[in-house]
Amino acid sequence: MEQYQATGSVKADGYSRDVFEGLDADEKARVFDLLTTELPFSAEWLFFLDAEKALIAARDEEQKLRGNGYESVYMLQEQMVKYSGDLLYQRHMIEDYSGYISNLKPLVVDSIGRTPVNPAMVDFLRQVILTEANPSAVARAERRLSAALNTPRKVARMSGKFVAVSQFDGAANLLKMDLVSRTGDIVPADAVAEDDVAFGLFEIEKSAPGLHYLALLATPDGPLLVFKDGQYHPHLERTRIEITDDGKCSHIRIVDDGDIVFEVSYEDKFGTGLHPYNRTREDIDFYYWLSRKINDPKFYTTFTKDIAYID
Structure with a gap:
């Protein structure tokens, strides 16, 4: 509760796992309801508390937030992929990328890079490297692509080897x-x-x-x-x-x-x-x-x- 009610830099520090450990059923239910008011930023901890209930809440919230480039819906979608295994939400992340404001794009790249490695994700990272004007997003795409392919960055950048x-x-x-x-x-x-x-x-x-x-x-x-x-x-x-x-x-x-x-x-x-x-x-x-x-x-x-x- 103290962290939920905090403001400024203390609020920005976010939650930690120990905050949610040891809660009884009533406390978990109350905290869950409070965290839903902070979506998408609280997505990680909402799923930590109750993944099944969180997925239901997340689906509704995702529909409301998609298409708004100022909202961090990618935070929600990443957890939805992680806990449901449904790659539909990875596809949504990729589809939504171009609509984000510039300062969120590097964060979105990192988030997509943490989802399961598959041809769609790899192709997305390659396209960012080839076409994105945001240098920070490009740098993160390079790192994520290298990690996805388990290829050293020096090799990933070295055509002709x-x-x-x-x-x-x-x-x-x-x-x-x-x-x-x-x-x-x-x-x-x-x-x-x-x-x-x-x-x-x-x-x-x-x-x-x-x-x-x-x-x-x-x-x-x-x-x-x-x-x-x-x-x-x-x-x-x-x-x-x-x-x-x-x-x-x-x-x-x-x-x-x-x-x-x-x-x-x-x-x-x-x-x-x-x-x-x-x-x-x-x-x-x-x-x-x-x-x-x-x-x-x-x-x-x-x-x-x-x-x-x-x-």
């Missing part, structure tokens, strides 16, 4: 790619010194327009999947890979906690694999092999290594 990885079912070719632009070229294996080939694998779908590929790269932060539209660090608990077959074609879908990260259809793989005695699907089909490894803790240990860059 290439890595090469080997093809899953052959030794003749390498994929040479720029981790920033994600552009890639197929080059002969002897075009890159053996010590400069990074620990990783790739598969390419030649039938698709342009160079469509999925590459697996070992990094100090664990395995990294790189593809035309983004990068993604798999997670042992959240990541799932679904493969469906219709007899002629197969379809791979990589999913993070329900959100599709990558998907592609491909012709069934034929051949004998990299080694003559390897004839099983796991030896021939990179996507199938990956689906069998993605929830194995040893996979994450194996693909945790320093990146070898091409000199």
Whole structure:
């Protein structure tokens, strides 16, 4: 109550967790009602008190505040994403960004950067970096994008630093790619010194327009999947890979906690694999092999290594 009734700099200090610990049911109900009058600024603590009730109150408040660039509705939306898992509110945050006044935009970028990493969030951060006039918002987008991709900032800013990885079912070719632009070229294996080939694998779908590929790269932060539209660090608990077959074609879908990260259809793989005695699907089909490894803790240990860059 003391903090609720405070003013000036004391009020600006906000609440702390210990203020809400030890409250009985009646006290919690009263504090909850008081905090609803301070939305969206009290969103974090409203959800801490009672997430289920807070979500109901937050939905009503979000509808009232959206579209007003002077209101900090992003504070509310961030907590709604966190506690409900509904990415609709992340989408609302992204849609609302352009309408905020300039001094709130850096805060909105940070808030969106704390929501789950997925293609929509990554694309938003890239667009801020490319088009935003607010330098503080751009700087925060760079930091958040680097964190989202688990890529050092010096690498995120450094176009032209290439890595090469080997093809899953052959030794003749390498994929040479720029981790920033994600552009890639197929080059002969002897075009890159053996010590400069990074620990990783790739598969390419030649039938698709342009160079469509999925590459697996070992990094100090664990395995990294790189593809035309983004990068993604798999997670042992959240990541799932679904493969469906219709007899002629197969379809791979990589999913993070329900959100599709990558998907592609491909012709069934034929051949004998990299080694003559390897004839099983796991030896021939990179996507199938990956689906069998993605929830194995040893996979994450194996693909945790320093990146070898091409000199």
